[in-house]
Amino acid sequence: MSDQAGSRAPYARIAAHFAELIASGRLRPGELLPSIKTLSKEWGVSTATAEKALRKLRSEGLVRGIHGIGTEVLDRPAPMSSGAQRQDRGHRNGSSWGAGERSDSHQAAVVAAPADVAQALDIEPGADVIRRRRVYRDRHGIVAYSTSWIPVEYGKLVPQLADSARLTGGTSLQLIAQATGRPVTHRSDTVSARLLTPEDAELLELDTANPSTEPVVVMTAKFVDSAGNVVEYGVDLGGPGRTWLSESEVAQ
Numbered sequence: 617m618s619d620q621a622g623s624r625a626p627y628a629r630i631a632a633h634f635a636e637l638i639a640s641g642r643l644r645p646g647e648l649l650p651s652i653k654t655l656s657k658e659w660g661v662s663t664a665t666a667e668k669a670l671r672k673l674r675s676e677g678l679v680r681g682i683h684g685i686g687t688e689v690l691d692r693p694a695p696m697s698s699g700a701q702r703q704d705r706g707h708r709n710g711s712s713w714g715a716g717e718r719s720d721s722h723q724a725a726v727v728a729a730p731a732d733v734a735q736a737l738d739i740e741p742g743a744d745v746i747r748r749r750r751v752y753r754d755r756h757g758i759v760a761y762s763t764s765w766i767p768v769e770y771g772k773l774v775p776q777l778a779d780s781a782r783l784t785g786g787t788s789l790q791l792i793a794q795a796t797g798r799p800v801t802h803r804s805d806t807v808s809a810r811l812l813t814p815e816d817a818e819l820l821e822l823d824t825a826n827p828s829t830e831p832v833v834v835m836t837a838k839f840v841d842s843a844g845n846v847v848e849y850g851v852d853l854g855g856p857g858r859t860w861l862s863e864s865e866v867a868q
Contacts, residue, residue: 626661630669631676638678638689639716641755645691649679676861693756695861699837699850700805706787713752717759721751724780726768733765736838736849744768746778748788758855761819764788765849770795789839789848798841806836807860820855833860 624632637643650658655666670687673679676695679687694714697705702712713719729737729745737745746766752759766788771778773795777788785791793799809831816832817824833854841847854860 626659627665627668627672630655630659630661630666631672634669634673635676635678635694636716639694639714639754641716643689645689647689648685649673649687649689651686693855693857694754694759696752696760696833696835696852696854696858698805698807698835698860698862699762699839699852700803703787703789703800703803703837703839706790712787714754714759716754717752718754719750719752719762719782721749722780722782723747723749724778726771726778729765733849736836737765737767737846739767746771748777750782756857758820759858760852760854762850762852765851766792766847767845770847792847793841796841798843798845800839800847801842802840804838804840808834810834812856816853819853822856830856832856833858835860 634643634649643649649655649670652663652666652670655661655669656663659666670679670681673687674681677690677692678694679689681687694716697712697714705714706712725747726744727747728742729739731741733745734741734743739745745768748764748766750762752762766777770792774788774791776783777791783791786794789800811829811831812820812822814824820832833852835852835854837848837850837852838846839848839850
C-alpha cells in the first residue's frame with residue numbers, strides 16, 4: 617500500500633490512504649471500509665491504531681460509523697487546502713494537488729498590482745507583477761480558484777513563471793529558491809469568509825444571474841525568503857460548500 621508521507625504516524629498513513637481513495641472516487645459513497653480487525657491485520661498495526669485511523673476519517677467528515685454494520689463512505693466535498701498546505705505537499709511529493717485533485721485553466725501574465733497585492737508584496741500599487749492563476753478540481757467540482765502574485769523581477773530569473781503553461785521542475789517557490797539560492801523560511805496565512813461577488817461567481821463558473829448566497833472560504837498565504845523578501849502572495853477562493861481543515865499533533 618503506497619504512502620506519500622512515510623514519516624506520518626501509522627494511523628495517519630492509514631487515514632490518508634483511504635482519504636485518497638474516497639477523494640479519487642475509487643471508494644464510492646455508501647461503500648464500507650474494512651473493519652478494524654481487517655485494517656489491523658492488513659496494515660500490521662494494533663486495533664487501537666486502526667480505530668484511531670477511522671476516527672480521523674470520521675472527524676474529517678469523510679465517513680460515518682453505522683452500529684452493527686461498519687464504516688460507510690459519505691458523499692461530501694473534500695476540504696480545500698491552504699497555500700501553506702499546498703507548499704508542504706509540493707515539497708513532499710512534487711505536486712500541490714490534493715487527493716483526487718487536478719488543476720487546469722492555467723494562466724500567467726504580467727499585470728499592474730492591485731492595492732492589496734502591492735501591500736502584501738511591499739511594492740508600489742500599479743507596479744508590474746506576475747499573476748499566475750489555475751483552478752483546482754475534484755469529482756465534486758471546483759475546489760478552489762487559486763491566484764499567485766509574484767514580484768516581476770523573479771520572472772527574469774525564472775522565465776516560465778510568466779508563461780501560462782504548467783510549471784515544470786518544481787513549484788514556483790522551489791524554482792525561485794533554486795534561482796536565488798534563498799529558500800522560503802517564513803510564511804503567514806489568513807482564513808476568512810465572504811459572500812460571493814459577481815466576479816467571484818464568474819471565476820468559480822457559477823450562474824451569475826442567480827448567485828449563491830452561501831459564504832465561501834478565502835485564504836491568503838505570504839511567503840518570505842531567508843533574506844526577508846516576499847517572494848509570493850497567494851489567494852485561494854474556495855468553491856461553494858468547501859471548508860478548510862487544519863490539524864496538528866498534540867504533544868503528550
